[in-house]
Amino acid sequence: MGNCMDTAAAAAAAPDTNNADPSKAASKTTYSSYPSTTKSGSSWTVPSYKDRSDLPTPRTEGEILSSSNLKAFTLSELKNATKNFKPDSLLGEGGFGYVYKGWIDEQTLAPARPGSGMVVAVKKLKPEGFQGHKEWLTEVDYLGQLHHENLVKLIGYCSDGDNRLLVYEYMPKGSLENHLFRHPLSWGIRLKVAIGAARGLSFLHDAENQVIYRDFKASNILLDSEFNAKLSDFGLAKAGPTGDRTHVSTQVMGTRGYAAPEYVATGRLSVKADVYSFGVVLLELLTGRRALDKSKPASEQNLVDWTRPYLGDKRRLYRIMDMKLGGQYPKKGAHAIATIALQCIRSEAKMRPQMSEVLEKLQQLQDPKYNVTSPQVDTRRRSSSGSVPRSPMRMQPSPRRLSASASPLPAAGSPLPACRTAQVH
Known part of the structure; x- marks a missing residue:
């Protein structure tokens, strides 16, 4: 990792404004790894502090969600689309949460009967962990704005109480x-x-x-x-x-x-x-x-x-x-x-x-x-x-x-x- 003693000493006196639990960040695995049951490496994080001279003006969660051009799904809609998140709809799981196969109408994006309409992958965030929510919001922020044939398409999201979900195009070959x-x-x-x-x-x-x-x-x-x-x-x-x-x-x-x-x-x-x-x-x-x-x-x-x-x-x-x-x-x-x-x-x-x-x-x-x-x-x-x-x-x-x-x-x-x-x- 290199010699970090100098920066560590300087940082020791600074307040740590990141409240993320490193152990939770270390388990981060996402939709991309389904249907794998093993990890390609361990994810990790190192505690840090903010250098305010480097901070850009952040967008609020409301601003990100309102400008994302994505569909805001209700939890009820995604339950219907995934057969109520039943085990036989499960595509994979990881530190982030679980990924389920679902079906929605291609035109209206409303829930569709299993086997009809458009297949989607629904990623359901585990409710515990602030870091997970930050990553969920970052994904909505970037994939709500960036569109390219070599980026996975994010169709929509759900924010309902403690429930955070993302709806992607389905990638049949996995990772x-x-x-x-x-x-x-x-x-x-x-x-x-x-x-x-x-x-x-x-x-x-x-x-x-x-x-x-x-x-x-x-x-x-x-x-x-x-x-x-x-x-x-x-x-x-x-x-x-x-x-x-x-x-x-x-x-x-x-x-x-x-x-x-x-x-x-x-x-x-x-x-x-x-x-x-x-x-x-x-x-x-x-x-x-x-x-x-x-x-x-x-x-x-x-x-x-x-x-x-x-x-x-x-x-x-x-x-x-x-x-x-x-x-x-x-x-x-x-x-x-x-x-x-x-x-x-x-x-x-x-x-x-x-x-x-x-x-x-x-x-x-x-x-x-x-x-x-x-x-x-x-x-x-x-x-x-x-x-x-x-x-x-x-x-x-x-x-x-x-x-x-x-x-x-x-x-x-x-x-x-x-x-x-x-x-x-």
């Missing part, structure tokens, strides 16, 4: 996480998903009022019936810097393994943090492994650390490729994506490319010259210990082993340093 780590995904599908997700991030970064997504990961990339990717879960989204500022200072929140090291260490957030997270997902697409996986040997648990020595080496790249591909991938295209990923995960944020540049490079990989599958790709299985196979051409020394301490982030489940950073709402 990228559900497919990538459980089932074979062809190279073409992986490239398609990467391009779609890059389009979504590029749209956010290039918007008139820049948006930093802040929680880009495989479980937040939803897939429609044709594997078109859409970004979901905007609960942690943040307005980007204005004027000549290069970043905003904010509470450190996100998911272990995906968060950029400079953001975790300092609380300074920029769009380049999203670029880093995108690079991690590219690595997941290449390897079929999670950003953090404690079931692997110590030197392979952190995906960034394990893959970095191989990404720029054409001859050794095959050692980290997903075995579920069965060798059916283009060596030239794989090396090109590895190169893009290596640029995205650079330690210095300013050295990472813009998402618009990443998108352009990925789109170029649709050219047939990058998609010729070579029969020379090694397809032999790794040993049960998880080690990579040696080259079939000649014996090579085993790959450099990285210590667990090389990771810029603490391992999942480890306590976080009491680093305090400035918070912006």
